[in-house]
Amino acid sequence: MKSSLLVSSFKTIVVFLNLMLLLASAATDNVKQLPGIGNTIVAPALQNWKATLDDQSRKLLSSWVGPDACNNWVGIGCNNKTAIVSINLDGFQLRGTLDHLNFSSLTTLKSFNLSTNQLTGQIPLELGKVTWLESLDLSFNEFNGLIPSTLGNLTRLYYLNLHENTLSGPVPFGLGEGPTGLIELRLSGNHLTGSIPTSFQNFTRLERLHLHKNELTGSILPNLGTPETLVDLRLYYNRLTGSIPISLGNYSKLESLYLHQNQLSELNNLTEKLETLSLGSNKLSGRLPAHVCDRGSLRIFLANNNSFSGAFPSTIRNCSRLSRLRLDDNMLTGNISDAFGVYNDLVYVDLSHNDLYGHVSNNWARCRSLIAIKMSNNNLSGAIPDNLGDSWLQEIDLSSNRLTGEIPTSLGRLTSLIYLFLDNNRLRGSIPREFGKLLNLGSLNLAKNGLTGAIPSEIGGCLRLRILNLSVNYLRDMIPTELMRLTELEVLDLADNGLIGGLPRQFGELKRLETLNISHNNLTGSIPSTFIDLSSLITIDISYNQLEGRVPDIRIFQQAPFKAIDNNKGLCGNITGLSDCILKRKHHKNIQALLILIIVPTLCFLLVAIAGILFFRLSKEKRNEPQESVNRSPFAIWSYDGKMVYETIIEAVENFNSKHIIGFGGSGIVYRAELPTGELVAVKKFNIQEEDELLDVKSFKNEIHALTETRHLNIVKLYGFCSHPRHMFLVYEFIDGGSLRTN
Numbered sequence: 001m002k003s004s005l006l007v008s009s010f011k012t013i014v015v016f017l018n019l020m021l022l023l024a025s026a027a028t029d030n031v032k033q034l035p036g037i038g039n040t041i042v043a044p045a046l047q048n049w050k051a052t053l054d055d056q057s058r059k060l061l062s063s064w065v066g067p068d069a070c071n072n073w074v075g076i077g078c079n080n081k082t083a084i085v086s087i088n089l090d091g092f093q094l095r096g097t098l099d100h101l102n103f104s105s106l107t108t109l110k111s112f113n114l115s116t117n118q119l120t121g122q123i124p125l126e127l128g129k130v131t132w133l134e135s136l137d138l139s140f141n142e143f144n145g146l147i148p149s150t151l152g153n154l155t156r157l158y159y160l161n162l163h164e165n166t167l168s169g170p171v172p173f174g175l176g177e178g179p180t181g182l183i184e185l186r187l188s189g190n191h192l193t194g195s196i197p198t199s200f201q202n203f204t205r206l207e208r209l210h211l212h213k214n215e216l217t218g219s220i221l222p223n224l225g226t227p228e229t230l231v232d233l234r235l236y237y238n239r240l241t242g243s244i245p246i247s248l249g250n251y252s253k254l255e256s257l258y259l260h261q262n263q264l265s266e267l268n269n270l271t272e273k274l275e276t277l278s279l280g281s282n283k284l285s286g287r288l289p290a291h292v293c294d295r296g297s298l299r300i301f302l303a304n305n306n307s308f309s310g311a312f313p314s315t316i317r318n319c320s321r322l323s324r325l326r327l328d329d330n331m332l333t334g335n336i337s338d339a340f341g342v343y344n345d346l347v348y349v350d351l352s353h354n355d356l357y358g359h360v361s362n363n364w365a366r367c368r369s370l371i372a373i374k375m376s377n378n379n380l381s382g383a384i385p386d387n388l389g390d391s392w393l394q395e396i397d398l399s400s401n402r403l404t405g406e407i408p409t410s411l412g413r414l415t416s417l418i419y420l421f422l423d424n425n426r427l428r429g430s431i432p433r434e435f436g437k438l439l440n441l442g443s444l445n446l447a448k449n450g451l452t453g454a455i456p457s458e459i460g461g462c463l464r465l466r467i468l469n470l471s472v473n474y475l476r477d478m479i480p481t482e483l484m485r486l487t488e489l490e491v492l493d494l495a496d497n498g499l500i501g502g503l504p505r506q507f508g509e510l511k512r513l514e515t516l517n518i519s520h521n522n523l524t525g526s527i528p529s530t531f532i533d534l535s536s537l538i539t540i541d542i543s544y545n546q547l548e549g550r551v552p553d554i555r556i557f558q559q560a561p562f563k564a565i566d567n568n569k570g571l572c573g574n575i576t577g578l579s580d581c582i583l584k585r586k587h588h589k590n591i592q593a594l595l596i597l598i599i600v601p602t603l604c605f606l607l608v609a610i611a612g613i614l615f616f617r618l619s620k621e622k623r624n625e626p627q628e629s630v631n632r633s634p635f636a637i638w639s640y641d642g643k644m645v646y647e648t649i650i651e652a653v654e655n656f657n658s659k660h661i662i663g664f665g666g667s668g669i670v671y672r673a674e675l676p677t678g679e680l681v682a683v684k685k686f687n688i689q690e691e692d693e694l695l696d697v698k699s700f701k702n703e704i705h706a707l708t709e710t711r712h713l714n715i716v717k718l719y720g721f722c723s724h725p726r727h728m729f730l731v732y733e734f735i736d737g738g739s740l741r742t743n
């Protein structure tokens, strides 16, 4: 029964073949020379094969019935309704093997496309009998075993694609002997071993040769393919060794050359009309090809992740069509100050991880198309060119160099900037306020520099910021509350600075925060209870500060190693290594309770002590009647309008501008405030930033403590205190000439 089935299917196949031939070679020729095998042979052969496939595949081929394969069978192409010339079943998800397809019946077949199926098993030797075959595509299947050497008999083949299978063994030598007219040969994405057969020098028309992603060894042949025709040569991800043959320089049409991830040693002149040179991720060593851009045709030059050494070829400077340059991860040396020109088409340049020195040329900013400049991990010195701000850059990475000077404020104009890495340099000065305009900025890393001044509150305007690293600098002042607007923030690293003041209560807004490092600062006050909202936190480090009070009972603190909490002033809580909070709290309970009664959020009050100064002021005003309306003492007003007093104080210290700081206490910062009346007062601003926090009995302890503490210093009288959603401060008498620097 089986054999009769086979016979009938064979007949059908032959009929098909005839039909296909007639159709396919409409442009030409050959039909008459074809063997006159009838459809009666082909159809049964195909049906027999179909029977070996799985259910689903058979359903897809349900049209394969009857004796005539040219009669609307899916995927079957016939020539003149008599000979089958093509089988195109690409992307059918067919499951099975080719073992039971009788190729002897498919002698008229010219095009066989089974790409993107789930066929397994070996590629049958019999395929070599389909002598008219011109195009064979078995890519994206699961064929294993060897590439049949019989494919070398397919002398008419111009397209052979076995890409992405699990074929192993050597590349058959015969492939370069029979089908010398191959135009496209793709054996990539397999496990082929051995060397590239020398017969591959026989190809006369080869345009694309893809042997990448295999395990090929040996060297690259000189005269691989044809210099006049080869356009696209991909040999990357192999284990090729030796040098790149000089002869590749004669390949006048080569546009893409992918040789990376090999172990090739040296490069020679690849010139002529070369447009793309991709050598990335090899183990290439030696110098970059000196004549790489002799003709100025080079557009894409990728030689990243190799071991190239020496200086840049001088031809790079005039390589005016350059659009993409990647030389990162090599051992290149030399002074790059003047090595590069102005390239109108240059989009991307990466020179990172080399030993380059010199300065960052201001030519880069003149490259009108440039969107990414990466030069990290070199020895570049000098300043960051000011004109970078005039470009359209989206990515700047100049980290880990020896850059000096200040960060140009012009960078604040790069509104498309997505990331800016300037970390690990020797930059000085302050962080430009202009950065607040970088609305697309996702990552800002300025760590490990010598930056000074305060963190500009404007940074809070960079609403897309996900990573903010300002660690290891000399930044001072408080953490601006505005940073808490950065709700996309995932990493906030402010460690190792001289930050003072408290943790803004709004910390809880940073719901996406995963990493928080504020260690090694002089932060004071308590940890806001809103930390409970930081549910994404994975790592935290608050060590080496002056923090005190209860550590919120949340997982991140419980799981953190003690050293991430250690070395603070007085943290307590249910965490190994910390003492219990309850004992500590009792002390000032009475005073605390009293204060709670007095304080009403958002209003400022005077203590009894105010009376004295009020008197003084009022009598003074009496003496200077004409000025009264203009120069009214805020203290006089204070008792009537807390809001106004608050505003007057805020104005006097210019919203707690650091220039008014006269000292730091354990729990706050002391400012010198000159009131509109000319009166001088000392204002002690607390780290607690919201009234809710005040009502928390626990945190009062600090204020009272601070209050008594400061009494010992040159601050004499407490005039009053103010509680406001944003600020909580005490107002003292200011002793002129006295040093108010605490500690």
Ligand SMILES: *[C@@H]1O[C@H](CO)[C@@H](O)[C@H](O)[C@H]1NC(C)=O
Residues within 6 Å of the ligand: 022, 025, 026, 031, 080
């Ligand atoms: C198709 O077949 C007819 C007759 O059967 C013949 O006249 C014609 O030339 C053929 N066409 C091709 C393209 O071979």
Ligand SMILES: *[C@@H]1O[C@H](CO)[C@@H](O)[C@H](O)[C@H]1NC(C)=O
Residues within 6 Å of the ligand: 006, 007, 010, 011, 041, 102, 103, 104, 105
């Ligand atoms: C394959 O087809 C050829 C030609 O039609 C035939 O001679 C041969 O017997 C077939 N082989 C099998 C195994 O059916």
Ligand SMILES: *[C@@H]1O[C@H](CO)[C@@H](O)[C@H](O)[C@H]1NC(C)=O
Residues within 6 Å of the ligand: 090, 091, 113, 114, 115, 116, 135, 136, 137, 159
């Ligand atoms: C085979 O089919 C695939 C998928 O449709 C297609 O990309 C490929 O070009 C075809 N091969 C040939 C030689 O036509």
Ligand SMILES: *[C@@H]1O[C@H](CO)[C@@H](O)[C@H](O)[C@H]1NC(C)=O
Residues within 6 Å of the ligand: 128, 149, 150, 151, 152, 153, 174
């Ligand atoms: C070509 O076919 C002949 C006969 O089938 C066979 O002897 C020879 O080995 C084949 N050549 C190759 C390169 O497979």
Ligand SMILES: *[C@@H]1O[C@H](CO)[C@@H](O)[C@H](O)[C@H]1NC(C)=O
Residues within 6 Å of the ligand: 176, 177, 180, 198, 199, 200, 201, 202
């Ligand atoms: C193909 O190349 C091999 C080795 O380079 C050589 O021996 C053979 O003669 C060549 N065949 C043809 C047809 O050029």
Ligand SMILES: *[C@@H]1O[C@H](CO)[C@@H](O)[C@H](O)[C@H]1NC(C)=O
Residues within 6 Å of the ligand: 246, 247, 248, 250
């Ligand atoms: C490059 O081509 C020229 C002219 O065809 C030839 O003389 C020269 O030998 C070739 N160079 C290499 C290295 O093959």
Ligand SMILES: *[C@@H]1O[C@H](CO)[C@@H](O)[C@H](O)[C@H]1NC(C)=O
Residues within 6 Å of the ligand: 249, 250, 269, 271, 291
């Ligand atoms: C290759 O470079 C050498 C010098 O290194 C030069 O003499 C030769 O002409 C160059 N060949 C080509 C094809 O550019």
Ligand SMILES: *[C@@H]1O[C@H](CO)[C@@H](O)[C@H](O)[C@H]1NC(C)=O
Residues within 6 Å of the ligand: 261, 262, 281, 282, 283, 305
């Ligand atoms: C660089 O190449 C090596 C092998 O040469 C590879 O293991 C590594 O992943 C590559 N690195 C990158 C960043 O591509």
Ligand SMILES: *[C@@H]1O[C@H](CO)[C@@H](O)[C@H](O)[C@H]1NC(C)=O
Residues within 6 Å of the ligand: 314, 315, 317, 318
């Ligand atoms: C670059 O071109 C300029 C003018 O075209 C020329 O003077 C200079 O020598 C060239 N530089 C290099 C390194 O080729």
Ligand SMILES: *[C@@H]1O[C@H](CO)[C@@H](O)[C@H](O)[C@H]1NC(C)=O
Residues within 6 Å of the ligand: 335, 336, 337, 338, 357, 358, 359
């Ligand atoms: C690098 O070259 C520039 C100009 O070509 C020069 O001014 C500078 O001193 C050089 N730098 C070093 C470190 O040699």
Ligand SMILES: *[C@@H]1O[C@H](CO)[C@@H](O)[C@H](O)[C@H]1NC(C)=O
Residues within 6 Å of the ligand: 497, 498, 499, 520, 521, 522, 664, 743
């Ligand atoms: C914290 O402040 C003290 C005293 O004001 C100072 O000695 C210390 O260096 C500061 N620490 C940091 C990390 O700024």
Ligand SMILES: *[C@@H]1O[C@H](CO)[C@@H](O)[C@H](O)[C@H]1NC(C)=O
Residues within 6 Å of the ligand: 558, 574
């Ligand atoms: C302290 O924490 C542990 C688990 O971390 C818990 O079992 C215990 O009840 C807590 N004690 C107090 C007083 O909250």
